[in-house]
Amino acid sequence: FNSHHPETTKTAVARNYYKTARDVSSGGEQLEHSLEMVDTLLNKNGYTTPRKFDIPGTTRHKAKRPNRNDVVTLCLPYTTKYDSNRIRNFIKSKNYPITPIFTPGKSLRNILCNSRPLDTNKCTRSNPKLCKVCPKIIKGQCNTKGVVYEVTCFECRGDKSTYIGETSRTLHSRAS
DSSP states (O other), rough: OOSSOOOHHHHHHHHHHHHHHHHHHHHHOOOOOOOHHHHEEETTTTOSGGGGGOTTOOOOOOOOOOOOGOOEEEEEEEEEEEEEHHHHHHHTTOOOOOOEEEEEOOHHHHHOOSSSSSGGGOOTTTTHHHHHHHHSHHHSSSTOEEEEEEEESSSSSSEEEEEEEEEEEHHHHHOO
C-alpha cells in the first residue's frame, strides 16, 4: 500500500486481484488457495488487511448495450463535428438501434492517384479503347511524360472546381 497512486486505484487493484481469483478458480479448495496467493501478494506490497477488499458479488455493471445482432451500422459521409454530434445525439435520444459511422469523403488524391500504377494495363497505340485516359485527353497522348494537366470536378456543388497539376510521370501512370 506504499505507493504514490491514489487510494481509489490501490483499492481497485486489490479488488480486481480477488475478483480474478474467484473467476478463474474451479472449486472450493482451489479458490481458497487462489485467495491465499492474493493475500500473500498484497501483504508483500504493504496491504495490512487485504481481505477487506474482497467483497464478493459487488461488481459494477455497465449499462446494457443492445445485442450486436440487433444493431444496424449506418455509414454516413463526415461533414462537420457539429452535424455528426447532432446525428449521434438524435439517434441516442430516440434509442434507435443504430451505430452511425462517419467516413471521410474522397480526396483528390484518392480520385487522381493510384498507389500501384504499374499494375494497370498500359495504353497501346494499336488499341486505345482499352485505355481509361486516352478518351479524356484533349491534346497529346497518354504516354507523354512531363505534362501539365487540369481536372474539373463535376460532383462539386455550385461552380465546377478545377485542379491544375504537373507530373514528371506519364499522364497514363498519373491518372490511372
